Amino acid sequence: MGYFLLAALLGVLLRAFVVAPMPIQMNYRFIVHTHSHIALLGWVYSALTSLLYYVFLRKQELNGKYKRIFWFTQFCLIGMLFTFPFQGYALFSIIFSTLFLIASYWFTGFFLKHVPKSVKDTNAYRCIAVSLWFMVGSSVGPWALGPIMTLLGPESIWYRLAIYFYLHFQYNGWMILALIGLFIHILEAHGFKMSSKTFKIFFWNAALGIILSVFLSALWTGPNLLLYLLGGAGAILQLIALVVLVRFCYENRSGLTSVLTKMQYGMLILVAVLLCAKMMLQLLSTFPYFANLAATILDFTVGYLHWTFLGVISLGLFFVLEYFRMIKLTRVSYAIYLMGFVFTEVLIFYKGMAAWLRWPLVDGYLKYLAIGSVLIPIAIILILWQSNTKVKRIDN
Numbered sequence: 001m002g003y004f005l006l007a008a009l010l011g012v013l014l015r016a017f018v019v020a021p022m023p024i025q026m027n028y029r030f031i032v033h034t035h036s037h038i039a040l041l042g043w044v045y046s047a048l049t050s051l052l053y054y055v056f057l058r059k060q061e062l063n064g065k066y067k068r069i070f071w072f073t074q075f076c077l078i079g080m081l082f083t084f085p086f087q088g089y090a091l092f093s094i095i096f097s098t099l100f101l102i103a104s105y106w107f108t109g110f111f112l113k114h115v116p117k118s119v120k121d122t123n124a125y126r127c128i129a130v131s132l133w134f135m136v137g138s139s140v141g142p143w144a145l146g147p148i149m150t151l152l153g154p155e156s157i158w159y160r161l162a163i164y165f166y167l168h169f170q171y172n173g174w175m176i177l178a179l180i181g182l183f184i185h186i187l188e189a190h191g192f193k194m195s196s197k198t199f200k201i202f203f204w205n206a207a208l209g210i211i212l213s214v215f216l217s218a219l220w221t222g223p224n225l226l227l228y229l230l231g232g233a234g235a236i237l238q239l240i241a242l243v244v245l246v247r248f249c250y251e252n253r254s255g256l257t258s259v260l261t262k263m264q265y266g267m268l269i270l271v272a273v274l275l276c277a278k279m280m281l282q283l284l285s286t287f288p289y290f291a292n293l294a295a296t297i298l299d300f301t302v303g304y305l306h307w308t309f310l311g312v313i314s315l316g317l318f319f320v321l322e323y324f325r326m327i328k329l330t331r332v333s334y335a336i337y338l339m340g341f342v343f344t345e346v347l348i349f350y351k352g353m354a355a356w357l358r359w360p361l362v363d364g365y366l367k368y369l370a371i372g373s374v375l376i377p378i379a380i381i382l383i384l385w386q387s388n389t390k391v392k393r394i395d396n
Helices: 002-016 028-056 063-081 091-114 123-138 140-151 157-189 196-221 225-251 253-259 262-284 288-296 298-323 331-357 365-390
Strands: none
Touching: 002 028, 002 365, 028 063, 028 091, 028 157, 028 298, 063 091, 091 123, 091 140, 123 140, 123 157, 123 196, 140 157, 157 196, 157 225, 157 298, 196 225, 196 288, 225 253, 225 262, 253 262, 262 298, 262 331, 288 298, 298 331, 331 365
8 A cells, every 4th residue: 555655646746747847857757667667566466466365375384485575576666666766767677677577476486386275176266376377478578678679679569569468468467357356255255156157158258358358459550450350359258257247246236235345345336337347448449440549649548547557456456455454444535535536537538538529628637637636645645544543354
């Protein structure tokens, strides 16, 4: 949560760049790199790996081994935090980023090796294991950047494709699928288990959909029809998987309302709605006109990424962390976070629509966007303060 606060404050700083003079000299792109790395790796990666250890491994005598992985990971993150703002992608930031990839491989091997055999027979584990392999696979993108920059230069389309490949398998393959795996674990812990047939339909549609939809990241290059068809197939398969999961939850809604608090249940519905909207946007981007629109209007891309990260993934993490009582989420902090998320998303997408349809921008737009962004770190500070004083974890 501390990393999330840092990422949110850096986001406010980025928005303030264009509305107020900065007291110190800073490079905008360097701050963007810092913001994205601390958000994805500091907040989401740390939260997910901590949850995986807490939920599946904490009862074994592995604390010493896990601490070594944990603190090595923190060393890498702190290294990135103190190098990216001053040099962007350069020697030392690349060293720490590379070490972080090694740390992620270390954790993956550690987790897969030590998970109890009883857990390996669950549907939750199958989702989580594949999500970890997607995370490992996503690292092909960063590893490829060095040769691409050396041989083709940063202006090559392969440079952007390598980054999009990494982001796709991070967001869709690792983060969202791991969250779904944790949610399925919660369901299974309360006796709500999918039949073997239902789970296979969900699992294979989700996994194949994630793999095929990577081609959506390449549609901005104007490729041949085959890539559009493959990307579209991936988007449809992911939608089918989501429908199967939502239908299962709907059929067990009375049981879910008895094991979740009213806020947790409402948060679960909101995450499902946001995820469905994300999938529909993916499907829309398979059409050449909209693929070109998303590539040429940056605000649509930024809005989509924030929708996924601040909406689907971060709210999904809030749900799981709140369920296991690792954080305390009150109505006030939750409402402030949602206000910040909705307000900034509306403004970002509005600017994209204005560029597309030639609408006029509201006077003071950038100032309103900066002010709206402040709500998110305020909410995180409240969550941190309330969690520190009120939380008591459960051990079931």
